[in-house]
Amino acid sequence: MDKYCFAADIGGTTIKMGLFSPAGDIVDKWEIPTKKEDGGSHILEDIADAVKGEMAARNLTADQILGIGVGAPGPVDKDGVIHRAVNLGWDVLNISEKLGALTGMKVMAGNDANVAALGEMWKGGGEGFKDLVVVTLGTGVGGGVIIDGKIVTGCMGAGGEIGHIHVEDDEEDSCGCGNKGCLEQYASATGVVRLAKKKLKTSDKDSVLRTQEVNAKTVFDAVKASDPLAMEIAEEFGEYLGKGLAVIASVTNPEVFVIGGGVSKAGTVIIDYVEKYYKKYVFHASRDAKFKLATLGNDAGIYGAARLLYQ
């Protein structure tokens, strides 16, 4: 770790860029727009330009740079090939090879959720652990499974797709993936809203949620204010997520679960509900897994992308 390192976390609207020092500290971070036109063919060029611009501005030479780490929104295999990123207009694309050719640098790439998980392990809520699962409760439910410090990529880059763990046999609505009863349908921000709307219909209980916009934040704010109906919603949320994480524990037996994403901004109240049901469903040998909140927020991706190079 004696060289600088660039990081790029490619999202649907912006690319988060970062420069990391030889000590692994963040030196600079900035954003550039994600140009989706022409099948996303300018995206890697823009990253290459951003890297070169930053090097010129800081008088950095090529031999001072370890390489570029990239997080991208789709399944990325061990060779840095992404297999379709619908959000970017990409089909099969070898990120490592193409960005490497544009910059002359070593490029390592991974799935954005997996890379963010690595960031949380390196400098976030999972610091100090090597066997962990990072769960991102955002618009969807993403995640990263890390074993002995390394991301579980899977043979098709679909390791850690924990939002699509089946947790409900009786679901009638379809998940975005086409299946029914996926964890994402209950534990994502939109999932919490679904649970809330259903509960508001089927229950007679009074609630502050009847008089305000229903979203993950208002639901958990109401939970903190001891709103009985909101607390019922939180129980359902906790049962689905706890059940899903218990299943993961039967597969990889992690030391810690790190919970991040927009929904987790509600704080430790989330963990209280999840851990209760985790303990109900989990095999006894995994009962003592720890639960922590993610700490890096939107920067987890660039931290993890840099970490791809440093590991």
Add this chain to the structure above:
Amino acid sequence: MDKYCFAADIGGTTIKMGLFSPAGDIVDKWEIPTKKEDGGSHILEDIADAVKGEMAARNLTADQILGIGVGAPGPVDKDGVIHRAVNLGWDVLNISEKLGALTGMKVMAGNDANVAALGEMWKGGGEGFKDLVVVTLGTGVGGGVIIDGKIVTGCMGAGGEIGHIHVEDDEEDSCGCGNKGCLEQYASATGVVRLAKKKLKTSDKDSVLRTQEVNAKTVFDAVKASDPLAMEIAEEFGEYLGKGLAVIASVTNPEVFVIGGGVSKAGTVIIDYVEKYYKKYVFHASRDAKFKLATLGNDAGIYGAARLLYQ
């Protein structure tokens, strides 16, 4: 791989022993009884004696031996420490250290199901693959999750405890582990009998199973003879197991599932039922995982134990 290697697979009644050549071929295999008296304190001594006896009989010297691989029926951590093996009377015991002291050899130990999985990867149904899940359908449901050629041990040695994945919310009977709705309650040999007995009670259909002993073999023999009631049982079995394996795929995205254990002796008919429901529940990126039958039978454990040393 230029030395011989011993393997011991410790079961509740016998210890299977093996000697492997420098080329990784099995040279000899034999069994010794598992002495459970005195808290199982003679078990490792007996293995040490067996190793020394075989070396003397074959004129092998210590410098020709790579070491001893051991599979044991309980959670074994990365240091070779077993944390309770109820069947053997063992509490916490450092197998590597104790057997190492008794023999002066390098000892590597792992959980028996995980070690058997490694054997199937090395020389069995999973040969040629590095990302796989081995599922053992015996009295219970055990397994081993292998990523990039290495067993997922987990922080407490409870990786691959796939028999305790929760697959049924409405179960009233308890699993041996204390939870309700574990995969093992439906997909093990005893699980198949449970499903069959329930079906025989609730259905009016005629069936050969009404006139003979009901066990996993007779159920799947009836399936092969197109017995309609047995086929309904097989559908239920397949749905539970397929659902459980789909969940694993969302975590590790393996290339192949290798199905072994007593129930799998029924052959490819098992795979037909499981794969059908696997495809129903699995996330699309893992849809094309392969399904294969285990081929090493009861020898998987000694193969895998030897492999612990060779890897």
